[in-house]
Amino acid sequence: MYELASDERTARLKGRTSPMRDLQESEIVERFLRQADDDSFNAVFRVFSPQLVAFFRRRGFENGNAEDLAQEVMLTVYRKAGQVRDHKLFRAWLFTVARNTACRQFAQRTREVPILDVTDIIDFLPAPNRNPVGPASEFNEWMKFLDAPEREAMTLRFVEDWEYHEIAAVQSIPVGTAKWRVFNSKKKLAAHLSPVCDLNRRAA
Secondary structure (H helix, E strand, O other), rough: OOOOOHHHHHHHOOOOOOOHHHHHHHHHHHHHHHOHHHHHHHHHHHHHHHHHHHHHHHHOOHHHHHHHHHHHHHHHHHHHHHHOOOOHHHHHHHHHHHHHHHHHHHHHHOOOOOOOOHHHHOOOHHHHOOOOOHHHHHHHHOOOOOOHHHHHHHHHHOOOOOOOOHHHHHHOHHHHHHHHHHHHHHHHHHHHHHHHHHHHHOOO
């Protein structure tokens, strides 16, 4: 059984969440877990993404990195929320995923291995099919699944290492839309690449 994250316990003890907010949040979660579609997931994303960013910021991550990690957690939610059998444990499960993500990130920093910052997408590709030319070539292959604005946003974020407010400025969109565009691109890629991994695991 998952334990409630310490940050969440502290917030509730200090009265930072109201019964009305808790009720609305639980209704949004229940709708998503019962019928996972884009609308229900978007509602869950709007509720929990800011909480996750704050969670990672409290652990010393820079704002841009915290936003990326929050998106990584929400991508896991999109793919694996069906594993939560007791719907009341969704929040505990969510912040368990967040803590594990933070631990992996800290471990990666300790190893100091230089990698292309698209690891959350690389996980969807089986090793035997990796392009011998390198990660940059793989990235270009993935971009074929996206439309032009999404390709530009992903390239600026993960290749050029731009901040979200810079992407928003160059694309003439709000910062929130830039964040959502990057996240939705990851989600779109996951939908295309996950079946390839499933086939590879069966063949192994």
